[in-house]
Amino acid sequence: MRFDFFRRSSEDTGNDAPAHAEAGADGRVAYAMLLDAQRRVIGYRMAWRSADEGSEASGAAGVKALTDTLAMHLNPGSGGWLLGSQMLFVDVTVDALFQSDLQSLPPQQVVLCMGAEEMLDADLRSIVLFLREQGFGFMLCGASGLPEDPELRSIVTHFEVGAHDSETVLRLRQDAQLGHPPVEPIVSRVEDWAAFDACAGRRVSVFVDGAFSNPPVRETEDALQxxxxxxxxxxxxxxxxxxxxxxxxxxxxxxxxxxxxxxxxxxxxxxxxxxxxxxxxxxxxxxxxxxxxxxxxxxxxxxxxxxxxxxxxxxxxxxxxxxxxxxxxxxxxxxxxxxxxxxxxxxxxxxxxxxxxxxxxxxxxxxxxxxxxxxxxxxxxxxxxxxxxxxxxxxxxxxxxxxxxxxxxxxxxxxxxxxxxxxxxxxxxx
Incomplete structure (x- = not known):
């Protein structure tokens, strides 16, 4: 069972205003759970599905619709953040970084997920640094390694790794021991629970979706504890x-x-x-x-x-x-x-x-x-x-x-x- 939850389309231009309006009105929240090595839920990765079921709303409008919905139900003005220590991971586009809607979520509880090309874009450095100073975390996705630039390196709080990439996990932890800011490795996709257990053995958290299940193992009459x-x-x-x-x-x-x-x-x-x-x-x-x-x-x-x-x-x-x-x-x-x-x-x-x-x-x-x-x-x-x-x-x-x-x-x-x-x-x- 393959978990392939958060891949943005390469045709995502963010310029179709009517589609954006429809997505905001009719879209649906989808989420995966972030599990630690003990299979405890420690966070969620959220996506916005447009009215065209199964696809992601394009560009900044999809992020806006998602953040507006999350803020309404998880961070109401009078109630504050309602998920306690749980973290939210949200894929963002370049356009979405400049939206004020991100401010409707508590920065310390939100990790913004970006591709290497976008995060390393020199034109975006000022806004990315600003958001990091506010408290937002950043997960670098689809990269082979951390940026060489110390300033950009300090922005990254989480790093997407493959389910079997023990070498990158070891390198990230060695860097932290050498005094670099700690970066948490996270696996976005695993094939099955055996792959999850391999990640757990390296103390790496994993996103899993609702397709993951535990099959029944006992049939005897006295199976109940x-x-x-x-x-x-x-x-x-x-x-x-x-x-x-x-x-x-x-x-x-x-x-x-x-x-x-x-x-x-x-x-x-x-x-x-x-x-x-x-x-x-x-x-x-x-x-x-x-x-x-x-x-x-x-x-x-x-x-x-x-x-x-x-x-x-x-x-x-x-x-x-x-x-x-x-x-x-x-x-x-x-x-x-x-x-x-x-x-x-x-x-x-x-x-x-x-x-x-x-x-x-x-x-x-x-x-x-x-x-x-x-x-x-x-x-x-x-x-x-x-x-x-x-x-x-x-x-x-x-x-x-x-x-x-x-x-x-x-x-x-x-x-x-x-x-x-x-x-x-x-x-x-x-």
């Missing part, structure tokens, strides 16, 4: 509306699970006005349905050997599916939408076949249809989420079928990124 089995038991109790004292008694068998559940419930993602101290308090404040949702989140993150990348991907998908369905389905369906989105990746998260999961977890018929065939009430929303992740050219058609505008899809995607910061399992565990 003990914590996962307990969570499944609790979920089934909730579905049967069993007495709260019975549910509490079952939960007390795992103090660490109780701790994690309460921490999730008290996270900013839930937005409770008061701190929840017990399961009984949670049910009194939230009811059974939201509690089922949070148990499903715990189930998805219960695999201790699981990939943080897959956990983040599942949380993002669940939230995205919930958000795009909000205006079309009753509010009472929100938890089912979230579960359908997240559980569509449960086999990859737990390392068990989907059929094996569904033998253990009792889900409604509508949720099962969405998970197994992308059918039923929730299936089209899950299919849209998958298409956006894969950037496969189908998102425009799928969103139109749901009467969703590109702006609504973009808002749901970026809002899910923000929400996942608070609901992330990266810091999970007691």
């Amino acid at each position: 003990p914590e996962a089995l307990l969570i499944v038991q609790l979920m089934q109790m909730l579905q049967r509306n069993e007495d709260l004292r019975v549910i509490e008694a079952a939960l007390k068998h795992d103090a660490a699970l109780t701790y994690r559940l309460l921490r999730y419930i008290n996270s900013p993602a839930v937005g409770m006005a008061v701190e929840i101290h017990s399961l009984r308090h949670a049910v009194a404040m939230l009811g059974y349905s939201p509690l089922y949702r949070w148990l499903s989140l715990l189930l998805a993150t219960s695999n201790k050997a699981g990939s943080p990348y897959m956990m983040k991907k599942a949380i993002l998908r669940g939230r995205f599916v919930e958000l795009v369905g909000q205006g079309m389905l009753p509010a009472s369906e929100a938890d089912n939408l979230f579960v359908a989105g997240m559980f569509s990746l449960l086999d990859q998260l737990l390392g068990v076949s989907m059929e094996g999961v569904l033998r253990k977890v009792q889900l409604t018929e509508a949720v099962q249809q969405a998970i197994l065939s992308r059918g039923g009430l929730y299936g089209p929303f899950v299919a849209l989420a998958e298409s956006c992740e894969r950037d496969d050219g189908e998102a425009a058609r799928l969103s139109e079928a749901l009467f969703l505008s590109p702006a609504q899809v973009n808002a749901a995607q970026l809002s899910a990124l923000v929400w996942a910061q608070d609901a992330s399992p990266a810091a999970g565990g007691p």
